[in-house]
Amino acid sequence: MQPEQRTNLSPETRDAIGEVFHLYDPPLWLVTARVGNRRGGLIATAVTRASIVAELPRMLIAIAKHHCTWQLIESAGRFALHLLPSDDLETVWRFGLASGHRRDKFAGLVWSETPDGNPMHEGALSWLDCRVEQRMDIGDRAVYLGEVVGGAVSHRAPVLTVGILLRDSPPERKAELKRLYAQDQAIDAAAIRAWRGADQAS
Numbered sequence: 001m002q003p004e005q006r007t008n009l010s011p012e013t014r015d016a017i018g019e020v021f022h023l024y025d026p027p028l029w030l031v032t033a034r035v036g037n038r039r040g041g042l043i044a045t046a047v048t049r050a051s052i053v054a055e056l057p058r059m060l061i062a063i064a065k066h067h068c069t070w071q072l073i074e075s076a077g078r079f080a081l082h083l084l085p086s087d088d089l090e091t092v093w094r095f096g097l098a099s100g101h102r103r104d105k106f107a108g109l110v111w112s113e114t115p116d117g118n119p120m121h122e123g124a125l126s127w128l129d130c131r132v133e134q135r136m137d138i139g140d141r142a143v144y145l146g147e148v149v150g151g152a153v154s155h156r157a158p159v160l161t162v163g164i165l166l167r168d169s170p171p172e173r174k175a176e177l178k179r180l181y182a183q184d185q186a187i188d189a190a191a192i193r194a195w196r197g198a199d200q201a202s
């Protein structure tokens with residue numbers, strides 16, 4: 001797309017678009033991956049079922065390239081997806097607020113491995129093993145198409161969603177979530193603009 005075709009969104013339009021994203025309540029997924037003895041994971045909402053064919057299940061995820069988990073998925077070519085129980089905010093603090101660049105997020109946690117060798121969070125409701133079939137670089141994130149090669153429901157309970165997270169977070173955690181969201185927005189905005197610039201030059 002040429003630069004002159006790009007739209008500068010007015011504040012009103014941005015607010016209206018933002019409102020659309022608040023009409024639904026996405027689940028929080030725990031995405032894990034492992035390379036040798038390096039294991040990691042993060043919390044993601046950008047996770048979608050990408051196939052309705054029962055014998056060919058596929059998932060799409062979008063992972064920011066500055067995250068430690070992105071490095072692990074890039075190297076391993078596989079990842080696991082977990083849904084969490086609605087009261088498991090501790091897992092969000094552990095995997096969604098800190099970066100694995102600085103610490104082992106699994107330290108002190110009960111975990112095992114999925115059949116495909118990804119870290120499995122024992123407290124999760126379910127797990128899916130995915131192998132990367134295709135990747136797309138979109139500047140700030142890498143979008144992965146994962147072939148689902150295994151999975152199961154471990155416990156049955158209501159699923160943790162963004163709405164529940166925001167409702168049940170104590171004020172100091174909510175402030176931390178807000179701060180990190182703004183930090184990621186700035187990093188992502190710069191990466192998208194750089195990518196678009198490179199895209200236009202080619």
Ligand SMILES: Cc1cc2nc3c(=O)[nH]c(=O)nc-3n(C[C@H](O)[C@H](O)[C@H](O)COP(=O)(O)O)c2cc1C
Binds near residue numbers: 041092099177
């Ligand atoms: C509610 C919520 C949703 C998130 N969704 C995503 C997402 O879809 N993709 C992504 O790359 N990061 C997402 N994040 C950010 C990562 O979970 C977070 O930055 C994490 O600490 C990265 O860890 P890592 O550097 O160890 O990979 C989300 C965080 C929260 C709290």
